[in-house]
Amino acid sequence: xxxxxxxxxxxxxxxxxxxxxxxxxxxxxxxxxxxxxxxxxxxxxxxxxxxxxxxxxxxxxxxxxxxxxxxxxxxxxxxxxxxxxxxxxxxxxxxxxxxxxxxxxxxxxxxxxxxxxxxxxxxxxxxxxxxxxxxxxxxxxxxxxxxxxxxxxxxxxxxx
Numbered sequence: 167x168x169x170x171x172x173x174x175x176x177x178x179x180x181x182x183x184x185x186x187x188x189x190x191x192x193x194x195x196x197x198x199x200x201x202x203x204x205x206x207x208x209x210x211x212x213x214x215x216x217x218x219x220x221x222x223x224x225x226x227x228x229x230x231x232x233x234x235x236x237x238x239x240x241x242x243x244x245x246x247x248x249x250x251x252x253x254x255x256x257x258x259x260x261x262x263x264x265x266x267x268x269x270x271x272x273x274x275x276x277x278x279x280x281x282x283x284x285x286x287x288x289x290x291x292x293x294x295x296x297x298x299x300x301x302x303x304x305x306x307x308x309x310x311x312x313x314x315x316x317x318x319x320x321x322x323x324x325x326x
Contacts, residue, residue, distance in 0.1 A: 182275075182279065183197055185275050185278070185279070186200070186272075186275060189271045189272070189274065189275050190268070190271065192271070193264055193267060193268060193271065194238075194264075195264065195268070198221060198223060198227075198231055199231060199235060199240075200265075200268060200272075201220075201221045201222075202217060202221055202228075202231060202232070202235060202241070203240065203257065203261055203264065203265040203268070204265065205217055205220040205221055206241070206255060206256060206257045206261070207257060207262070207265060210256050210257065211244065211254040211255070211256055212254065212255060213253060213254060213255070214228050214229055214232055214255060215228075217232070217255055232255055235261070236258075238260075239258050239260050239261075240257070240258055240260055240261035240264060241255055241256065241257060241258055241261055242255070242256045242257070242258045243255060244256060
């Protein structure tokens with residue numbers, strides 16, 4: 167029986183995660199921590215909640231990750247709240263340095279991942295995956311808007 171598209175994507179995700187775990191371990195990172203560094207390089211000074219959404223984890227998980235990464239001096243919490251609550255997160259110099267050292271490691275994983283795939287097929291795959299991501303983002307926004315317009319007693323926590 168031919169696997170479904172979702173089954174194939176799930177297997178790619180799992181295998182890629184294992185490859186990244188092994189590759190990033192040498193740098194003292196996990197795939198989630200690497201995504202945090204990347205996200206903060208793209209958008210410095212975001213809130214923990216925004217960072218959680220960017221990295222596809224819960225706010226509770228992101229709080230733990232950020233605290234651990236601050237303890238290793240990879241991130242800096244910017245406190246601008248009277249209560250002392252952290253408002254924004256930024257890359258610390260060590261975090262920037264480690265992120266730079268990740269580039270060749272990530273390129274090596276990607277090279278192995280696509281080693282036998284011709285360039286035109288890779289370009290088509292990239293376009294297809296980009297379209298799938300757009301579709302999923304649109305669907306998530308649609309569900310959130312729909313949920314926001316329901317009476318409070320009929321609302322349920324929508325996934326995503």
